[in-house]
Amino acid sequence: MVLCRIPTYQNNVSIASLAADISALSMRVSSYLDANYHGQPDFTPTSVALPETPEFEALRNQVNDSALDLLRLVNGPKNTFRTLFFSHMDLAAAQVALSQKFFEHVPDDKVGISAAEVAMRAGMDEDRTTRLLKMLATHRIFEEQINGKFRHTASSSFLRTSAFNAMCEASLDDFFKATSEMNAWIEQSPYSMGLEDSAFHKRFGATFYGHYEENPAKATRFSNAMNEWSLIDDNFAILRDRFDWLSLTNAKVVDVGGGNGHVSIDLANEFPFLTFTVQDLSTHQLSTAQAHDVQNRVTFQQYNFFTPQPIHDAGVYLCRAIFHNHNDEDSIKMLRSLIPALEDRSDDPRILINDIIVPERAEGAVTRAEENQHRQMDLLMLALFGAKERTKRDWKRLLEEVDPRLEILSMHYNPRGAGLIEVRLNPTTDKKHPKLSA
Numbered sequence: 001m002v003l004c005r006i007p008t009y010q011n012n013v014s015i016a017s018l019a020a021d022i023s024a025l026s027m028r029v030s031s032y033l034d035a036n037y038h039g040q041p042d043f044t045p046t047s048v049a050l051p052e053t054p055e056f057e058a059l060r061n062q063v064n065d066s067a068l069d070l071l072r073l074v075n076g077p078k079n080t081f082r083t084l085f086f087s088h089m090d091l092a093a094a095q096v097a098l099s100q101k102f103f104e105h106v107p108d109d110k111v112g113i114s115a116a117e118v119a120m121r122a123g124m125d126e127d128r129t130t131r132l133l134k135m136l137a138t139h140r141i142f143e144e145q146i147n148g149k150f151r152h153t154a155s156s157s158f159l160r161t162s163a164f165n166a167m168c169e170a171s172l173d174d175f176f177k178a179t180s181e182m183n184a185w186i187e188q189s190p191y192s193m194g195l196e197d198s199a200f201h202k203r204f205g206a207t208f209y210g211h212y213e214e215n216p217a218k219a220t221r222f223s224n225a226m227n228e229w230s231l232i233d234d235n236f237a238i239l240r241d242r243f244d245w246l247s248l249t250n251a252k253v254v255d256v257g258g259g260n261g262h263v264s265i266d267l268a269n270e271f272p273f274l275t276f277t278v279q280d281l282s283t284h285q286l287s288t289a290q291a292h293d294v295q296n297r298v299t300f301q302q303y304n305f306f307t308p309q310p311i312h313d314a315g316v317y318l319c320r321a322i323f324h325n326h327n328d329e330d331s332i333k334m335l336r337s338l339i340p341a342l343e344d345r346s347d348d349p350r351i352l353i354n355d356i357i358v359p360e361r362a363e364g365a366v367t368r369a370e371e372n373q374h375r376q377m378d379l380l381m382l383a384l385f386g387a388k389e390r391t392k393r394d395w396k397r398l399l400e401e402v403d404p405r406l407e408i409l410s411m412h413y414n415p416r417g418a419g420l421i422e423v424r425l426n427p428t429t430d431k432k433h434p435k436l437s438a
């Protein structure tokens with residue numbers, strides 16, 4: 001007798017079971033907000049900001065998984081895809097609203113303003129302004145009142161006031177345009193990827209940073225966006241708290257590819273005994289540095305991280321968000337450029353990698369909503385740089401290939417973004433016959 005294995009699906013959920021989950025989870029969210037004196041959010045511009053604690057994030061992610069599944073079941077594939085595959089129209093409305101400054105033109109009051117007035121302030125025609133505003137209002141980004149005037153909601157008000165709009169604009173401008181070339185680029189380059197072999201390069205005819213060197217206004221917007229992004233993915237907290245800075249005997253830090261040095265400046269403010277050298281190739285990045293109060297402890301140096309590291313006496317080589325925008329081949333070159341600076345040292349220096357550690361898959365405490373955000377970053381790195389975000393296994397493989405003596409001392413996953421990997425060069429490991437790491 002042949003026994004057929006019945007496939008099991010993780011997907012055995014029903015509308016009723018999801019509704020029950022959502023109900024229970026929503027009560028927990030609401031109680032959490034009450035217990036922490038947060039107030040309950042609504043769609044008005046004065047709505048409370050949500051907490052960003054790990055407990056709240058975990059709840060929020062679970063609600064997302066269940067609520068999105070419920071919508072998928074209720075809508076079915078046809079309606080789900082109708083919305084998903086046409087969502088670039090929704091994004092296009094936000095793209096124009098950002099570049100035409102709709103969020104600033106609508107006043108910060110309860111009365112609102114007509115589409116004709118928004119159009120006049122934006123310097124464009126009323127017809128298109130109305131259509132774009134109406135699309136946004138379907139997402140509760142602006143509210144269209146019965147008298148036809150548009151006023152702010154919590155979401156539109158957020159984009160009016162938050163510096164996060166620099167990241168939204170960069171995403172809907174350059175990133176969006178580059179990503180739309182992804183399939184054409186893969187057809188052209190099915191087996192390779194890199195800075196000059198990417199969807200971005202195909203769209204703009206230059207590498208990401210090359211394009212920004214030629215467009216200083218865009219470069220400034222990106223630099224602002226990066227500053228703001230660090231608030232969103234919470235990677236400064238992990239950098240500050242998950243490495244024992246106080247234990248350092250050598251308090252000299254080199255921030256490799258440190259941009260305008262904002263991370264070093266923040267660390268310098270937290271730890272007064274540390275000194276920093278911020279290295280970057282871009283003179284534009286280096287020129288926008290604002291070290292102010294800590295300028296005697298934060299210095300800047302132009303340096304290409306594909307060439308040998310010139311500073312051989314630092315205690316920490318910080319590499320924040322510089323590998324995720326390079327493919328493996330380039331990342332290996334960058335790390336190998338550091339090795340001579342770590343060799344024959346009695347003070348046991350560290351490499352600190354502050355980059356995303358992508359979960360292998362959504363399981364256990366990792367929700368699909370959380371994995372989706374990491375995967376968005378992974379594919380963004382693919383589109384912009386022909387590069388990747390890496391899983392724990394990818395990081396181990398990469399470091400082993402650079403030099404078998406590189407030893408991972410700790411890895412801290414961050415559900416909201418960049419994690420932290422502490423690495424040292426273990427002098428006792430045989431370069432040719434490494435110990436097999438666990």
Ligand SMILES: C[S@@+](CC[C@H](N)C(=O)[O-])C[C@H]1O[C@@H](n2cnc3c(N)ncnc32)[C@H](O)[C@@H]1O
Pocket residue numbers: 209226256257258259260263279280281282285303304305306319320321322325
């Ligand atoms: C994603 S940004 C990260 C900046 C900073 N570490 C941070 O976390 O905000 C990457 C940085 O690498 C710099 N960069 C790119 N190519 C470089 C190279 N060959 N040598 C040195 N820096 C480079 C860019 O100018 C940019 O500032």
